[in-house]
Amino acid sequence: MKLAGVKIIIAFFFLLFVKNLNAQQKISFWDEIENFKKKDSIKFPAKNQILFVGSSSFRMWTDVQNYFPGYKIINRGFGGSSLPDVIRYADDIIFPYHPKQIVIYCGENDLAASDTVTAQMVFNRFKELFVLIRKKLPQVPVAFISIKPSPSRQSLMPRMVAANRMIKNYLRKNTRTGFVDVYHKMLKADGKPMDDIFKEDKLHMTSKGYAIWKKAIQPYLLK
Numbered sequence: 400m401k402l403a404g405v406k407i408i409i410a411f412f413f414l415l416f417v418k419n420l421n422a423q424q425k426i427s428f429w430d431e432i433e434n435f436k437k438k439d440s441i442k443f444p445a446k447n448q449i450l451f452v453g454s455s456s457f458r459m460w461t462d463v464q465n466y467f468p469g470y471k472i473i474n475r476g477f478g479g480s481s482l483p484d485v486i487r488y489a490d491d492i493i494f495p496y497h498p499k500q501i502v503i504y505c506g507e508n509d510l511a512a513s514d515t516v517t518a519q520m521v522f523n524r525f526k527e528l529f530v531l532i533r534k535k536l537p538q539v540p541v542a543f544i545s546i547k548p549s550p551s552r553q554s555l556m557p558r559m560v561a562a563n564r565m566i567k568n569y570l571r572k573n574t575r576t577g578f579v580d581v582y583h584k585m586l587k588a589d590g591k592p593m594d595d596i597f598k599e600d601k602l603h604m605t606s607k608g609y610a611i612w613k614k615a616i617q618p619y620l621l622k
Contacts, residue, residue: 428478432488435475439495444473449620450498453505454480456547459603466613470620473498481509482524486531494535500621501532502579504544506562510555518561521546525566529573542577542619543570544612548585548592551601577619584611 448471451457457476464472475492478484482505485493493501505528506521525543532541543566546559563582570576585608587593594601596608604612 426487428480428484428488431477432491435477435492444496445471446497447471447499448473448496449500449502450493450496451476451502451504452485452493453503453544454478454508455603456504456507460609460612463609466609467617467620469622476504479508480505481512482506482521482528483509486524486528489528489531489535493532498536498539500540500542501536502542502544502616502620503528506546506566507549507552507555507559510546510558510562511552516558518558518565521558521562522565522569525562526569529569533573538575540575540577540621541570542579542616544579544616545582547581547604549602550592550594550597553592579615579619581612581615584615 449467450473451460451463452475454476455478457463457474458478460466460474460476463474473496477488477492485503485505503525506525509516509521509524510518529541532539545563545567548556548559552559559582563580567578567580570578585593585596593608596604596611598605
């Protein structure tokens with residue numbers, strides 16, 4: 400094989416290596432955040448709306464506006480995000496919108512990521528996010544939706560309860576906050592998660608599950 404041909408082959412594989420390396424190094428959920436920013440560049444949401452931000456329970460609530468027709472809502476749930484992800488992208492999907500209220504659902508994936516993630520760690524992560532929000536948007540009310548009891552994650556329920564309790568107690572000590580307890584509303588009489596409000600994956604909710612969330616969340620939303 401001629402030297403020129405060898406150089407072309409080497410260059411090809413080098414470019415392929417660089418491309419794969421960049422793909423591996425891309426930050427989690429980068430593409431989803433970029434899609435939000437692209438959508439915003441076409442039509443940026445008006446200020447003073449209610450911002451829903453967090454993980455896939457929000458991301459998959461694609462018709463959330465229909466559940467709350469009397470409110471203007473921006474939905475920025477993304478991927479299977481955890482609290483560090485929301486913190487990482489706060490400058491992209493929280494602060495630019497100047498919301499009049501922020502509603503957060505996150506923490507479930509933190510616990511599911513590893514047995515080493517404790518309730519205290521989840522609370523510390525939430526506190527970091529809350530302090531960040533209060534620093535940038537000191538007057539904006541913040542509501543946290545309790546970590547839900549998914550049937551596929553029943554082994555995590557003790558840590559869920561503990562994390563929910565710590566976050567609830569913390570928010571009680573701060574003004575303009577709300578803790579929305581959906582956890583207990585999603586349990587059967589025997590204390591196990593309801594089965595019929597979840598999809599086949601036993602993780603994400605059906606419309607019946609979101610109906611429970613609507614009833615729990617609505618009293619906390621600002622008109």
